[in-house]
Amino acid sequence: MTFFYDTWVIYRRQLRLALRNPAWVIIGLAQPVLYLALFGPLLKPLAAQIGTANAYTFFVPGLLIQLGLFGALFAGFGLVSEWREGVIEAERVTPANRAALLFGRVLRDLSLLLVQGIVLIALGFAFGMRGSLLGMLLGLVLILLLGGACSAASYALALTLKSEDALAPILNSIALPVLLLAGILLPISIATGAPQWLVTVSDFMPIKYLVNALRELFVGHVFSITTMWGALWVLLLFALGIFYGTRTFRKDNA
Amino acid sequence: MAVKAVDGVDIDVAEGEIVGFLGPNGAGKTTTLRMLTTLLKPTSGTATVAGFDLAKEPVKVRKAIGYVSQSGSTAGIARAGEEIVDHALLYGISAAQAEKRGKELFDQLELEGMWARQPKTMSGGQRRRLDIAMGLVHDPKLVFLDEPSTGLDPQARANLWTHISDLRGKLGTTVFLTTHYLDEADALCDRILVIDHGVIVAADTPDALKRQVAGDLVELVLASESEVAAAASHLGKLSSNATPDVDGLVVSMRVQNAGAELPGLLRTLDKNGVKLEAIEVRRPTLDDVFLTMTGRSLREDA
Numbered sequence: 001m002t003f004f005y006d007t008w009v010i011y012r013r014q015l016r017l018a019l020r021n022p023a024w025v026i027i028g029l030a031q032p033v034l035y036l037a038l039f040g041p042l043l044k045p046l047a048a049q050i051g052t053a054n055a056y057t058f059f060v061p062g063l064l065i066q067l068g069l070f071g072a073l074f075a076g077f078g079l080v081s082e083w084r085e086g087v088i089e090a091e092r093v094t095p096a097n098r099a100a101l102l103f104g105r106v107l108r109d110l111s112l113l114l115v116q117g118i119v120l121i122a123l124g125f126a127f128g129m130r131g132s133l134l135g136m137l138l139g140l141v142l143i144l145l146l147g148g149a150c151s152a153a154s155y156a157l158a159l160t161l162k163s164e165d166a167l168a169p170i171l172n173s174i175a176l177p178v179l180l181l182a183g184i185l186l187p188i189s190i191a192t193g194a195p196q197w198l199v200t201v202s203d204f205m206p207i208k209y210l211v212n213a214l215r216e217l218f219v220g221h222v223f224s225i226t227t228m229w230g231a232l233w234v235l236l237l238f239a240l241g242i243f244y245g246t247r248t249f250r251k252d253n254a
Numbered sequence: 255m256a257v258k259a260v261d262g263v264d265i266d267v268a269e270g271e272i273v274g275f276l277g278p279n280g281a282g283k284t285t286t287l288r289m290l291t292t293l294l295k296p297t298s299g300t301a302t303v304a305g306f307d308l309a310k311e312p313v314k315v316r317k318a319i320g321y322v323s324q325s326g327s328t329a330g331i332a333r334a335g336e337e338i339v340d341h342a343l344l345y346g347i348s349a350a351q352a353e354k355r356g357k358e359l360f361d362q363l364e365l366e367g368m369w370a371r372q373p374k375t376m377s378g379g380q381r382r383r384l385d386i387a388m389g390l391v392h393d394p395k396l397v398f399l400d401e402p403s404t405g406l407d408p409q410a411r412a413n414l415w416t417h418i419s420d421l422r423g424k425l426g427t428t429v430f431l432t433t434h435y436l437d438e439a440d441a442l443c444d445r446i447l448v449i450d451h452g453v454i455v456a457a458d459t460p461d462a463l464k465r466q467v468a469g470d471l472v473e474l475v476l477a478s479e480s481e482v483a484a485a486a487s488h489l490g491k492l493s494s495n496a497t498p499d500v501d502g503l504v505v506s507m508r509v510q511n512a513g514a515e516l517p518g519l520l521r522t523l524d525k526n527g528v529k530l531e532a533i534e535v536r537r538p539t540l541d542d543v544f545l546t547m548t549g550r551s552l553r554e555d556a
Binding site: 013020085092 | 336
């Protein structure tokens with residue numbers, strides 16, 4: 001079937017180009033690593049107040065989400081520059097499957113995300129994180145689903161807008177509220193002193209359930225109601241992102 | 255807001271033809287090309303491209319055509335050869351065949367030794383030839399070239415023209431190219447379609463189009479003011495529907511088939527004692543054609 005073959009051709013090319021310029025992979029990882037090194041120590045004395053035995057076991061899941069969310073959301077910028085170089089048109093004029101042009105790119109992002117996630121977890125251990133390995137593995141799967149949703153949606157948006165100037169404010173206006181309201185850095189709950197209205201607003205943020213699920217998984221609560229909700233939400237986001245991306249790439253006038 | 259870039263364009267191109275699509279910037283050339291190459295869906299109308307219905311069989315059209323866009327086709331940081339091979343793979347060509355064909359094209363297009371080069375380190379002309387190689391790697395029957403020589407220096411342009419005529423000459427490929435350069439259309443094309451404001455205003459061979467401009471421009475430069483009237487009167491006899499323009503010592507008029515008329519005119523002028531300082535005959539250019547068709551010069555927009 002041409003879809004899988006074309007996806008493989010696109011994926012291999014994208015990965016080759018990404019590895020030719022590994023600086024971006026490293027820069028993408030730098031942000032969560034800096035948070036881990038510079039923000040982690042501030043959380044340590046607060047561990048009891050947050051309600052966790054180990055500040056890093058609490059903190060690393062949030063950083064993983066940040067990695068999956070931000071790295072993938074900004075993938076669209078690469079597509080805009082590919083558009084400018086004529087690569088997208090050159091690919092669209094071939095008989096290649098249209099969805100494959102998207103999936104090859106999304107898979108490249110997920111491969112990089114997987115490596116970054118593993119490095120981040122390994123660094124977490126170095127800083128003193130402890131927890132369930134199985135839970136962490138499942139957590140990585142959820143992060144990949146989140147990354148897939150974000151990168152597919154970002155590519156679709158980029159293909160529609162074809163301009164960094166239009167893309168940047170839109171992505172920033174999505175990313176910042178998510179970062180603040182999903183409790184990625186600090187938990188948003190009454191127990192830690194958050195005001196009720198803020199908790200209510202954050203309840204509408206699907207990523208919050210994913211953050212909570214990841215924290216449960218990291219301490220080994222694999223089958224809890226919290227992890228189920230997180231998995232459900234991320235699956236829904238994944239389906240939406242892939243649907244939006246595929247539809248945009250299949251459009252005649254993209 | 256819907257912008258009508260192209261409105262009712264009828265085009266017929268025969269196999270093995272090189273057809274030029276000539277018009278100023280913004281005339282609708284690229285839009286038409288993007289529609290014919292399945293990149294843009296027309297709001298209405300039908301087209302058969304390389305034997306397939308554009309709307310119903312876009313994948314078959316894509317397999318049969320090559321497209322060389324003006325914006326390029328390769329990533330600057332990739333390697334030229336890898337881009338060619340990957341592009342060919344998307345057409346379902348085997349990796350071995352793709353590499354063989356790609357290297358042949360590199361030789362033909364004077365890109366020897368560029369296989370491992372990064373496109374960003376190539377010159378404009380080399381990069382354009384790489385784009386053409388990308389568009390040809392699957393041996394399409396029909397190639398669309400969008401403004402192939404834009405931004406190239408004169409030497410690179412002339413070199414590119416050779417390669418484009420070779421496409422037809424050596425491979426039998428049908429070529430459809432857009433340009434806003436008259437000399438390019440004139441030098442390369444068997445037939446020219448002139449487009450302006452999204453409408454085709456003329457379609458013919460370059461020579462026939464030029465003939466429509468009522469002949470060659472004959473310019474007589476007189477030696478003295480007193481002979482201007484006589485010269486004008488003799489020149490005027492060569493055409494029944496034109497009158498000579500007089501500008502100082504220069505008398506000019508468009509004359510059909512000036513090459514044949516000129517010896518007679520010179521003899522007559524000589525017999526009547528009219529002395530000429532100089533004589534000039536200018537064949538009509540496609541710019542004259544465009545001016546006659548649209549009332550505007552191509553150069554004003556270019």
